[in-house]
Amino acid sequence: MNSMFRNSKGVNYLFPFMLIATLYLLWGLAHGMLDVLNKHFQVAFDMTKAQSGFVQFSVYIGYFIMSLPAGAIMRRLGYKRGLLTGLLLFAFGALLFIPASFIDSPYPFFAALFILACGLCIIENGAHPCATGMGPEQFSEQRINIAAAFNGVGWIVGPLLGTALILNGTGSSFDLAKPYIIVAAIVLLVALVLFFIKLPEAEMAADEEQNAIDAGTVTGSVWGHKLFIFALIAQFFYVGAQTGVGSFFINYALEADPSMSSKTAGLLLSVGCMGMFFVGRLLSSLFMKWIRPATLLTFFGALATLCMVLVLCQLGMISFLALFLSYFFMAPMFPTIFALGVKGMGVHTKKASSLLVMMIVGGAVFPICMGWIGQNQIALGYILPLVGFVFITFFGVLHMKK
Numbered sequence: 001m002n003s004m005f006r007n008s009k010g011v012n013y014l015f016p017f018m019l020i021a022t023l024y025l026l027w028g029l030a031h032g033m034l035d036v037l038n039k040h041f042q043v044a045f046d047m048t049k050a051q052s053g054f055v056q057f058s059v060y061i062g063y064f065i066m067s068l069p070a071g072a073i074m075r076r077l078g079y080k081r082g083l084l085t086g087l088l089l090f091a092f093g094a095l096l097f098i099p100a101s102f103i104d105s106p107y108p109f110f111a112a113l114f115i116l117a118c119g120l121c122i123i124e125n126g127a128h129p130c131a132t133g134m135g136p137e138q139f140s141e142q143r144i145n146i147a148a149a150f151n152g153v154g155w156i157v158g159p160l161l162g163t164a165l166i167l168n169g170t171g172s173s174f175d176l177a178k179p180y181i182i183v184a185a186i187v188l189l190v191a192l193v194l195f196f197i198k199l200p201e202a203e204m205a206a207d208e209e210q211n212a213i214d215a216g217t218v219t220g221s222v223w224g225h226k227l228f229i230f231a232l233i234a235q236f237f238y239v240g241a242q243t244g245v246g247s248f249f250i251n252y253a254l255e256a257d258p259s260m261s262s263k264t265a266g267l268l269l270s271v272g273c274m275g276m277f278f279v280g281r282l283l284s285s286l287f288m289k290w291i292r293p294a295t296l297l298t299f300f301g302a303l304a305t306l307c308m309v310l311v312l313c314q315l316g317m318i319s320f321l322a323l324f325l326s327y328f329f330m331a332p333m334f335p336t337i338f339a340l341g342v343k344g345m346g347v348h349t350k351k352a353s354s355l356l357v358m359m360i361v362g363g364a365v366f367p368i369c370m371g372w373i374g375q376n377q378i379a380l381g382y383i384l385p386l387v388g389f390v391f392i393t394f395f396g397v398l399h400m401k402k
Helices: 014-032 034-044 054-095 107-133 137-167 178-195 201-215 228-247 249-256 262-287 293-313 317-330 333-342 346-373 378-400
Strands: none
Touching: 014 034, 014 054, 014 107, 014 137, 014 178, 034 054, 034 107, 034 137, 034 228, 034 249, 034 262, 054 107, 054 178, 054 201, 054 228, 054 346, 107 137, 107 333, 107 346, 137 178, 137 262, 137 333, 228 249, 228 317, 228 333, 228 346, 228 378, 249 262, 249 317, 249 378, 262 293, 262 317, 293 317, 293 333, 293 378, 317 378, 333 346, 333 378, 346 378
16 A cells, blocks of 8 residues: 555655545535535426536536636646635635525526536646556556545535435525535635645656656657547546436436435435445455456446446336446546546646546536436436446447557
8 A cells, every 4th residue: 555655766645645535525525415406406496307407517517618727727836726726716616605595596506606616627637637646657546546435425425415404404595505605614624734735746747757758758749649539538428427327316216216205315315326436436446456447447337337228227126226336336437537548648647637627528418418308207318328338338448458
C-alpha cells in the first residue's frame, strides 16, 4: 500500500491523497441529492418526468460549459488555488438555495445548481489528475478507484440527507435549502483546511514529465493518443447511464411496486443502491491487484448490460433486483475510464482531464431523453443506459488488446 503512494524519489503522497479523496466525498454528496430533488420537483412543481430531468440537466450542462475554462484555471493557478476556487464556487451555489426557496418556481433552483456545478467541475478537473498522479503510474487506476470509494460514501449520505430534510421535511419550501446549507458549511471547512495544506505540485509535475518521457508523449497533442477519443465517448455514455439509472430509480420502484412510498424508495436508493456502489468501488480497487483494469471494466460493462436487458424485460422483482445490482457493476467505470484515458499523457494530463470531465454532459442528456421515452412506462427509458454499457464494454475490449 505504501508503494502505491510513494514515487521513485521517495516522496510520500498519502496525506495529500487523503485530502483529495475528501473532495470526492463532497461532490458525491452533491450529486447524491439530485435524484431526491428530481422526484420532489415532479410533485412540488407539477412537472413531467422529462421536465424534472432539468434538475440533472442544470448540473451537467454546467460541467460541459465550465470544463475547458476549469482546465485553463488549473493550468494557470495550479492544483491548490484551482481547487480552492472550485470549493468557494461550490459553496456559493449551495447557499443560493436559500433565496431560491422563497420563490415559487424551479428556475432559481436550476440556476443555483448550475453555479454549484461550475464549482464541482473545477474541483473534478483538479482532483482526478491528482488522484491518478500521486504515486507510481502503474497504480493509477487503483488509486483513483480508492478515491472514488469516498465518492461512493457521498452518494450514500446525499440521498439520506435529501430524503430526511426534503421528502420527510416540514412541507415548507425552505426544506429544499436545508441540506444545501449543511453542504455549504462542510465545503467551506474543507476549503479552510486546504488553504493551510501544501500540495506537492512540483513533485507531481516532475512525475508527469517522467511518465511522458517513458511513454514517448513529451511532444505532440492530446489527440495523438489513438484511444483517447474512445475514452471521451465511453465517459459520455457512462455518466449519462449512471445519471439516468439513478434519476428514475424511484419512479421505476413505484411502478414496479405501487404499494411502495416515495420515502421508502428514496431510502432504498440511498442505503441500498449507493451502498452497493460504495462496495463496488472498494472491491474494484482490490480486484485490480490481480485483474487488469481494462479486463475488469469489460467484465463489469457486460454484466451491467445484462442488468439493463432484465430491467427492460419488466420481470417484476427480478428486474428490480437487476436495477439494484447494476450499481455494483457501474461503480468502477468512471475512475477506470478516466485513468485509462489520461495514462501516459504526461504534460497533456490537465488538458485531457478537462476534456474527459466535459463528457459529464452525458448526465444532462440522458435523464431528459429517458423521461421522454419512458413518460408512460419508465422501464422503456432504460434502453439508453443499455446502449451506454455496450459501448463501455467495447472500450474495455479495445484496451485489453492494447
